[in-house]
Amino acid sequence: MDVQQDYYATLGIDSTATVSDIKRAYRRLVRQYHPDAVGAPKSTSLLFRLVQEAYEILSDPKNRAKYDQERRRLRDAEISPLGLKITSSHSQLELLDEEQVLYILLELFSSQERPGSRMPLNLCLVLDRSTSMQGTRLQRVKEATNYIIDYLKEDDYFSLVTFSDRAEVVLPAQRNLDSAIAKSKVSMIHSSGGTEILQGLLTGLDQVARWQTGQTINHLILLTDGQTYGDEKDCLAQAIEAAQRGISISTMGIGQDWNDKLLDEIASRSGGTSAYIDSASKIMSVFRDKIHGLSSVFARDLRLILSPSKIVTLKDVFRISPHIEHFVPTQKSFELGHLEKDAPLSILVELLVQPQALGEAIVLTLTVEGDIVSLGLPDERVSAEVDVEIVAEERSEQSVPAVIVGALGKLAIYRMQEKTMIELERGDVGRASQRLETMATRLLNIGETELAKAALMEAGRLVRTGHISSEGRKKIRYGTRSLAVLPKEITRD
Known part of the structure; x- marks a missing residue:
């Protein structure tokens, strides 16, 4: 088995071909390239051997599965069409007798300059x-x-x-x-x-x-x-x-x-x-x-699989863009849905790390898998390891990357909205109205003027009547979930 050879291309089929498709393609090519075929040139013997080898591998389910797996590993070593950028809040953690918070931002995007065909x-x-x-x-x-x-x-x-x-x-x-x-x-x-x-x-x-x-x-x-x-x-x-x-x-x-x-x-x-x-x-x-x-869907049915190391507890997982969504952190597999060509997905992972020894430590292994049908790549996957250096003492004060600061700021406003609604359900009107006012201030700071006005209006209504309007509730909930820009005082690296 030669994984460098594209057996699917040899038979003129794609990787989703059925057994019937494989047999049909093989019979057609055998008639064309068999050395005993009438009028066949001598050069066809090499092509015939390639066709024969491709058929023997792909027609056997076990061999095909092994070949597909090795081909995926080969692709992972190259540039995957499924782009993955990883940003950590800290590159170093001190060796302390207490857990430390580490944020990991995952950005998924199409790395293809030339888009594939649109999926029906x-x-x-x-x-x-x-x-x-x-x-x-x-x-x-x-x-x-x-x-x-x-x-x-x-x-x-x-x-x-x-x-x-x-x-x-x-x-x-x-x-x-x-x-x-x-x-x-x-x-x-x-x-x-x-x-x-x-x-x-x-x-x-x-x-x-x-x-x-x-x-x-x-x-x-x-x-x-x-x-x-x-x-x-x-x-x-x-x-x-x-x-x-x-x-x-x-x-x-x-x-x-x-x-x-x-x-x-x-x-x-x-x-x-x-x-x-x-x-x-x-x-x-x-x-x-x-x-x-x-x-414009580029990848379909994406799934994120997280495997924290023994020194790590998975505390929380959020989708940050294109909209905020809170995943259940007790899971290790998270359904991400579709990835559009021009709408990257961002996931924020919150880890609690308890360092055990000095030196480099792997804190998280992750895999993203899904179907890129437009490129003929079912079960495409990209994997990565996230590590951090454990030091006796931080050599210099570390600044958290702006993209993580922005994501945390956006997330903080959304969680503030969630807490407000919980307080309303409990009947804690005073605390809920104060939280709405604080939320309005933060929204103004990032330039979300209309949403800030809505929060202030509902805070006033809450003080006067003891409840917020159905319209205000939905506007604040969906508005804070769809915050898509970093604070104006923060710029990307």
């Missing part, structure tokens, strides 16, 4: 058409849906489901969509009834599953403006099952009357994202950004 979409829109959606909201949703229909390519699968008290398939999953017919059906959607999210979710997931393959971006977009009652647990169970089946869900809430905790959980558990749309005029831009993002 397998997309279902699940739209709330309950009575509360009537008027401008429903009209703007129809316009945004038509935009997506026009944006689709011939090899994209698309389906459309509406729901109120029950779900209806407006457009069954299909490709080569007739846009005129599709838009005609969209125009006939009307509002009526209540809101039962589970009905829409089940029907939409069924449509995605019909054409789901390993070569498509399998995604569901759920939009609602209301509360669902009695089916929340079932909705979350469906989100978990969807993730296991390789289907991610993005949720969108319009207005103020929807359950932000539920939609957040549905998105988080399935590997998707959630969005707050405060007015009907913004529906189009949110839909446009979402379809553009799905169309």
